[in-house]
Amino acid sequence: MKIICYDCTRAFEWNTVMSRCACGGLLQIEHDFSGLDADALKRLFHERLAERTTPLAGGVWRYKELIHPLLPMDQIVTKYEGNTGLYASEPVSRFTGARKLWLKAQSENPSGSFKDNGMAVAVSHGRSLGMNRFACSSTGNTSASLAMYAALCGGESYVFVPSEGVAGSKVLQTLAYGGRLVRFTGTYDDGLQFLETHAEALGLYVCNSVNPFRIEGQKSIIFEIAQMMDWSLPDWIVLPGGALSNASALGKGLRELKAIGLIERVPRVAIVQADGASPFHRMIAQGAASLTAEKHPSTRASALNIGNPPSWKKAVGTLHFTDGVTVSVSDEEIFAAKSVVDRSGIGCEPASAAAVAGLKKLVANGSIDQEETAVCILRGTCSRIRRRYKGMYRLRLMRSKETGSRFTPHFWYK
Structure with a gap:
């Protein structure tokens, strides 16, 4: 298993912490499935339907051999996600x-929401690399999912939410899980751009969809x-x-x-x-x-x-x-x-x-x-509410000559 740049095909080790290739391309996980037998896998996946309390009981890790075969079992973070109707x-x-x-x-x-399927793997992988501060830009579902899985493994979550067009019930859910919200004037895309630029310096593991896991x-x-x-x-x-x-x-x-x-x-x-x-x-x-x-x-x-x-x-x-x-x-x-x-x-x-x-x-x-x-x-279910929420951090959009970002990079201490 290795990480491949979707654009330039450059290869990286599977345990490399990065969101994008230096060329700007997104990353993708490449597996070697050449030794797998389809009939044997079907039997294995069917047998795992009887699991109840192990990580393999969920609808994600049931397929561990096809998703993250190298992840140690004791690093799996799960709430038995998947198994949806x-x-x-x-x-x-x-x-x-x-x-x-x-x-x-x-x-x-x-x-x-469906974000749990992906977040279970992203947070588990980050945890296996020693990361405990997880972050995302979100208008709703991603924020709640990240906060839940980060809390489940004893980590911290930092969620960037635009001031407009956000699913209010998901914000409340994120706060309930202990997520730290950073409210900014801008769009989802602005929040993601900031994270991709500054996550490494801030010690954050980005769990948006740019994360190949x-x-x-x-x-x-x-x-x-x-x-x-x-x-x-x-x-x-x-x-x-x-x-x-x-x-x-x-x-x-x-x-x-x-x-x-x-x-x-x-x-x-x-x-x-x-x-x-x-x-x-x-x-x-x-x-x-x-x-x-x-x-x-x-x-x-x-x-x-x-x-x-x-x-x-x-x-x-x-x-x-x-x-x-x-x-x-x-x-x-x-x-x-x-x-x-x-x-x-x-x-x-x-x-x-x-x-x-x-x-x-x-x-x-x-x-x-x-x-x-x-x-x-x-994808999921939620209501949509527009309002202000107590407990949010504030973040002003600005142009920075040093970083080229629209955000002030020292929001943490505001």
């Missing part, structure tokens, strides 16, 4: 026009769907696209499942963005070679309110591998879909409902045949 829903099926669909409810994770954990979502469907995946996987980490993880997981021989057929992937924050969809629709960031993304689906998704190149790879498509939907379409999912007894956050709204739109325009089967990935 896969539900058929007649009301949602009627709404979308798709005759047969399932909803993968990642809201059933311990902190309420986050992606390793999140690919367990497609592993679990495959196992739940007896290793025969549907025609389509439909998922929301914000930072595009899930799209990246999904593509990586599908490539590995196919290479090992755990699945015979690869489903097509549809990535759904909100109209007001759709730089990736616009790039694909226009046939552009690179992504143009949106400086002021605007959608009420706060988890999708990202104008410069860091994982866009990996998401392009997912589309190419799966012959995938993209689509954007309005906030009105998102909330109409959310109402149907909520009333079906499953429930989801607005960003999750984008997957259902996207499926409806793709069936309506003929991109997806109504007779084809589909799984919509529901």
Whole structure:
């Protein structure tokens, strides 16, 4: 197992602490699966379904051989994440026009979102390297997940949250877990840029999706769907696209499942963005070679309110591998879909409902045949509240000639 730069293919040791290559490219974990037997793995993963109290009981570490085979068992941090439901829903099926669909409810994770799948691995890996100060930029789900796992292993969490467009319930959840919030005027992208620039100097281990071990954990979502469907995946996987980490993880997981021989057929992937924050969809629709960031993304689906998704190149790879498509939907379409999912007894956050709204739109325009089967990935569940919170640190945006950052680097002592 080693770390590879997605852009220049430079290789690094698996225990190297870094967010990006010197060339600016994102990093990716490369495994050697040549000695694995698909049938033996299927039996092993099935046997682990009987686990109850070991780290292998969860829906992430059940697949440890495919995610982080070199991590010592005593370094695993887990709340038995994964094991989330896969539900058929007649009301949602009627709404979308798709005759047969399932909803993968990642809201059933311990902190309420799919971020737990990735965060369990990122924090475990950081812990194994001796790190105990974990950080992220977040508009909601990531913050709660990071704070939970950091607290679980006795570490500290530092969460950068924009002053606008943040899921309030997730902020309260983050504070409850002991997370230290740094509130700033700017966007998710600004917070991530600051962390990538200053994390090393501040002794922070960055757990956003630029961390390749986050992606390793999140690919367990497609592993679990495959196992739940007896290793025969549907025609389509439909998922929301914000930072595009899930799209990246999904593509990586599908490539590995196919290479090992755990699945015979690869489903097509549809990535759904909100109209007001759709730089990736616009790039694909226009046939552009690179992504143009949106400086002021605007959608009420706060988890999708990202104008410069860091994982866009990996998401392009997912589309190419799966012959995938993209689509954007309005906030009105998102909330109409959310109402149907909520009333079906499953429930989801607005960003999750984008997957259902996207499926409806793709069936309506003929991109997806109504007779084809589909799984919509529901990222999580939360309410969205705008307000000020006690206990937050304050952080002023500023230009610094020394660092080139929009943040003051000595916020810690304000």
